[in-house]
Amino acid sequence: MPLEDELHHKPQAETAGEQHAGEDQGDYTTHSEVMGWCLYSWAAEPFIVSAVSTYVPLLLEQFARENGVRLDDHSKPCIHKEPIDVTPLPPPPDSTLPETLMLFKRREHVQYIDTSSYALYTFSISVAIQTLVVISMSGAADRGHYRKQLLLMFGVVGAIVTMLFRLISSERYYLSSLFAIVANSCFGAVNVCGNSFLPILVSNLKPPSSSRDSVVSNGNQFTKISGLGAASGYISALIVQIMTMLIVIKTGSTTLSIQTAIFVVGLWWFVFQLPLAMLLKSRPGPTLVLKPDQNALLQYVRYGWHTLFVSIKHASMLRDVLIYLLGWFIVSDSVVTINSAAVLFARSELLMSTPKLVIVGILSVLFAIFGSLTVPYIQRLFKITPKGSLLCVIVGASVIPFYGILGFYFYGIGLKHEWEMYMLAVWYGFILGALATVSRSLFAMLIPKGKESTFFSLFSVTDKGSSILGPTITALITDKTHNIRYCFYFLFLLLIIALPIYAMLDVERGRQEALELETVDEDE
Template sequence: MESGALDPVDTAYLRLVKNNIKGWYFYSFSSEPFVVSVVSTYVPLLLEQFARANGVQLENHSRRCTPEHAKCLLPLFNKRLMIDTSSFPLYTFSISVLFQTVVVITVSGIVDCWNSVKFKGNVLVLFSIIGALATIGISRLDTAQFYTLPLLYIIANSCFGVINVVGNSLLPVFSTSLAKFDVSEVEDKLTSIISGRGASIGYSSALLVQLMSMLLINMSKTKVDVQIAVLLVGVWWLIWQCPMIWLFHDLPEQLTTHTEENSNIAPVAERSPYTNLVAKRRLTLKSLTYGWSSLWDAFVHARLLRDVMIFLLSWFIISDAITTINSTAILFSKTELHMTTLNLITISVLTMINAMIGAFVIPQFLSKKLNWLPHRTLIYIICWASFIPLYGMLGFVFDSIGLKHKFEMYILAVWYGISLGGLSAVSRSVFSLIIPKGKESTFFSLFSITDKGSSIVGPFLIGLVTDRTHNIRYAFYLLFALLLLSLPILEMLDVERGKREAQELSQIETSQIERLD
């Protein structure tokens, strides 16, 4: 329906909704380069670079690490702990995800207690500013500040986790509001349209920043070229989040619902200033624990559904392995193949482009053409992805193949990108089939925590393996084993049974509600 056919009130409302959606697009446009560039490429390189600059030789701890020495250790906490320089980024990633998970659960609970687009927009802006400033801070560090680098990265990554969850929570609000004016589109389809456009805008932004980074690095030709690229991402994030300040506004029905729905003390008009203060304090305490109680409720519901638990267990392992492959490959390319920053950014661009192709071709064309069931498609993608660590393991047997040459990394970047995009698209499709209708938000919050939380384990284990062997190639054995481990678990998944159980649970809860009424 065109806005010109609406009365003035509806026209103003529709304009408000569209402005909010534009603000959401700016959130994706401004922040996506951080996870694609900084998390996936630049920070692993910087952490390893800082570790080597402050490291000692493996054979002789009294001698400083030099570029000629491939195996070095980083002394930590006044030499009480010695870790491999390649393990330093991996341990940092593990700790970062742990902090990110705690912060995200807590903040998402606070945000969910406020039925306000403006409040969520303010949270997006606040954490975007903090994350961008922390990213810019990384670009200004000296190699001697190897304790400060992980700290700033943990802050920036936690901020990104918050805005990612808060941003996703706004999608149902926008699709519901927009559906009032376009009766030809259902809410689920509008959600997919808005989400798809946001993802495309985010990927386009990340690709543009990566290309600009390649240009800057090619022009700089200095030892701090990675930090120049990090500075670009931080400034990009800081500048392009600014429009959100003016675009996010509460919709009319949300202006008063927060206080009235969440307070159990007295109507707003009847409260004294002291009573209002007590209400706010109680609400704040409730908000701080709401995210954790919601997560527990989601788990309670999930454990009643056998196939949901099977899927979440398998996805924990799959997500862990797939995510860790990226950081391991970056570190392996840098330390073993001696690839330049420009080479690694090129690999990142190849991965991103092929992830977009995989996300579209596998579910939309390949699985339909070959008539694959969704969970079978997931199994085939994992088998495809398993070739990457398997190929790395071949390097122990052969001298000419098995990631012995730089060009092999470019080929595997294409391979990895296709599997990454396919898994991202198909996993959500499979999960959506086996969860109860009407509880999508609850179950997908559990899916998100499983997805993010799994990244605590993989990097930590790879770090232990690298510390033990001082050869990051051994990490491929662990990654290959994790992917194989997920296959028999996925074979236990029965989507049709999962659908029936989810439907039965929905009917039971509906009956209980009717009896209470």
């Protein structure tokens, strides 16, 4: 029986037995279930928007300063407090380098990196680990009733580790990198499980959609629900960002205040696991037949890697999925890195304080909500296809690094003043919300039913795999030039390259190929 039929409710008695074992019998997607799905974004999104995008980079950079030495004199610490064990070295030949650039020193060897690069390298490693975790758990998410269980389990672990940031001391700064890696890996797993629910929820809407032949009509259904999820996450992040800003202002913008803000983000993530568990249905897939003489966990992990290779094989049969993933590899890398680079640029070049940077984050989140909610209506009003919407969003995103590049050629504009950061925060937020809404809905239209977690794990691997390169290259550019502004050239080029790639995408052809692949057995 085709997997497409298995995912739809069949009220007739003669077809009821064809449901997967343990599957909810006869349930269409309900409003409460959509609300439960939105809760996964509500709980987890503050981690990526508030913690990863604002507080964790600032904390890592601050710890690097507290344990580092000056660029112009390696015998002097960045921050004058207790003496640190460094071997005096002659100053670099170029004495014109700004004194605000400071370097972090590894204990065993005289190896220096810029304090801004320390956070970027940490995120690159965390994304690499996250990719391995996502692949290993994706098979279990697609088989049996584990999709929801894994979402909750990784949510709880990620929340607890995020709260543990509160206990880190400056002398044990390396723990902040470790916790960032673990928490970010958990968020990636949660994101894959949550995204894989989207095509299932749309497929089971009442009445079931009969418009698979209409790209615009069916795309609106995906975009609407995806937009609700994105908006709920950004609204949640906005609330948390305001709460944490008040904490930072009240406690004096210290390192401890930043750690307390991260703790609040983790606590928020943890608390909302309970209502999520109550409202979201399991929506199980087909059961994986396990060998009784082998460890069950290892079998699921092996299956996860097996399904990755199978999905790569299947994706090779879906030319438009390949086009989409290639473009997404580039776009996601640049958009994510833009945020980290902008925050570190504002801290090191514009010398903006933590409360001001939190306000920048609030503006981004506020307009991300606006973007995620308005894009579906704009798309429907002007009858724009999801592909057209994505191309417009990419062009809009390229404005941000281009504006940073202008700073090389003009004295008055190009990220030379604090007010420019606030202006770009508004624009970046709108672009981020629009991208979160359009990207998921467009990809969900291209993948075969019954393989949601597998293909969304491939989507996540592409997303996160690219995010290893962006921060790493940005860090290398910063280490080489000691001027983070040069990174804007790299980020602008990435977005421009993505435009002709997505121009080749044919959504209608991709949907037809996905329909044909739905009947292909995974083990072939």
